[in-house]
Amino acid sequence: MSEAVFTKERHIRYFLRCLKTFLPELYTSNDSNRILLAFFTVAGLDLLGVLQSKTTPEERQGYIEWIYHCQVPSGGFRGFTGTDFGTERRTRENEAWDPANVPSTFFALVILLILGDDLSRVKRTECLRWLPKMQRSDGSFGEVLGLGDQVEGGGDLRFCCFAAGTRYLLRGKSAAGLDGVQDIDVEKLVAFIESCQAYDGGMAEGPYCEAHSGHTYCAIGALIFLDRLSNGSKRVSLVSPGSQRYESLIRWLVSRQTAELGEEDDEDSDDADGPAGDDDVQTLTKAVDRLNLDESIDQLSDLPPPTKESLQWAGFNGRCNKYADTCYSFWNTATLDMLGKLPMVDAAGNRQYLLEKTQHLIGGFGKGVGEPPDLLHSYFGLVSLAFQGEQGLDSVDPALCATHRTTQHLHSLPWWQETLTD
């Protein structure tokens, strides 16, 4: 078997193209997520170690200005410039149509940090005053504040994670200089997160919904931001090794790794939603009822063990019985990394999957086998490889979803590390 090759130069070209030229019209349906797309471009180049060499200081300053241009006067950041009808027209009555957006605020701040900005122009107090308004009575967070300060958007773990992340970024080590600024209800948020664990161990969008890797990442990410995983912190059972909840979470996460890739030549590939599995041939034509259950089990043939060949490419799915997808290589390995359990995955299989199945000829990664690259999958493909120590990639902070260099920059900011001495 030949060694899979990480085509670093092509990825650099892909991300540079996305940063410096227009994205195709197809991205219009992602217009409202331009901050997120911007995050992928600079974070990708930073992870590839070329952000400083491939962009000029003037360009980087220009990008910083654009992010600040996305800051809304009342604190927080909009997801794109499309809602901005001008400060001069903005009133208490119409500002709900140009609101700050919870995930975009988090990513805007991380972009600023990646670009080396010191966040001095961030409306820190205003933003931190806005956050508690985004929290619902059940502890969860919404996406934007609507008319009459109504919390709008689904109440799910994505918003919980990025609200907790924004709080982490802006409060600093000990909330210095924030006297009188009301905090979010941390305990209620933690309780909501815990209530989203499904019966199989994974975390869902909300209580009793289906476990999903993206939401599982958000749940654990939020707990990291709330400092519930460090030594000596107040640990809830979800993240306490040995507890039923924790062990079922780990089991669920490792169970996401799969050699079912949904390739063209796979059986049932027209059935796009998940693998059929070999034992379908055993499906008994007659209804299996309780009387002949034992007999039916006797008639089942032995399970053929997987061959080495079949396990060569092992990506991750996001839900039980679904095909592998590049972004789930990130959501699952990042979550395991946050829990200190990354060594549990088959790193070689994941690497082979990403490099040989979804890495694209023109650079970047596609969602699935043979699919064209897009920014989200390209960045997440890189990050998953970075966790596994791929040569040519910097190391990544899994919760911040950016290089450790970015985290260090945050921690070096004077106001961030300031501690209350008295």
Place this chain on the structure above:
Amino acid sequence: MEGKYVSDPEWASIQPIPLNDGSETGAMPMATIAYSDDYIEATSYLRAVMAANEISERALKLTEDIIFMNPAHYTVWIYRAKIVFALNKDLLEELEWLNGVSLKYLKNYQIWHHRQVLMSSQDHFPTLPPKEMDFLMEMFAQDSKNYHVWTYRHWLVRHFKLWDSPREIADINSLLNSDVRNNSAWNHRYMLRFGPRSDEPDGGMTNSNGPPSEKGRLAVVDEDVVDEELQYAQVQIVKAPENRSPWSYARGVLRAGGRPLSEWTGFAQKFVLDKREQGQLVDVEVKSSHAVEWLADVYAQDGAAQESTAAEAVRMLNLLKEKYDPIRRNYWDYRIQMILGQEVLASA
């Protein structure tokens, strides 16, 4: 530019607000998209009507135009809902319109949130409108695991208290009959059978206020439902023994009922047959790797007390690690180490 709005007398009174991407004030716009002229024009009119807080038929039509080009636009949906309610539009017609959008854009959060906002109106929908579930089944015919649709259906069940509605379980049975691996359907089944019957806005999991060890357990257990669901899971497992969904489901059912995994030891053992010759173990016939895992868990729990049972647990875990599930060999190793670690502690 000769756009459709600028040339339309209906829009003559509106001064469009062009996109300000900041380049005039020294910003270098990021993630720039090659917008179509139509999108550029429509969004400039949207900014203008939003700035004026305009509630009108033309604004409603404009939101539709934007939604078809960018269904993820997070404020246009809130704006549309505001207009629909303010103009007292026929919500059934709005749902009908939304059906078309949903079938066109299968993966989108906002569409389903909008539906929830409409359906939340007690004045318009004191009870479930008759065609609602039919439409959801139409969506499932496109993608039976669509996360947004399932999340919405979950909300519907709670909102209209449909846990025990015959239609719910009938639809789930039909979806599982056509694909027994549909984990979304299994999850919904669990919620129907064991979800809390309260109308708290977003009440947590069963007994979520209880001590950690009690969370997820029912305060009052209907043993018949537990038995019935365990039986159902067994029948489905026999159809496809490598299907993880019913095995996980059974774990959840037992936990909700406060019963131990060992209740299924006999069932799991039927899938893991030791072959002996003259009393010597020569081979193991395995019909499901999930049965091996189940037995490993049961033996590991009991093994804390008894050394021979611990050895059986390790044997099961090694079967998974070496033969049936080597993709997770490091995880199975972790489990083995946990058992061996316990032994060291016990003998110390």
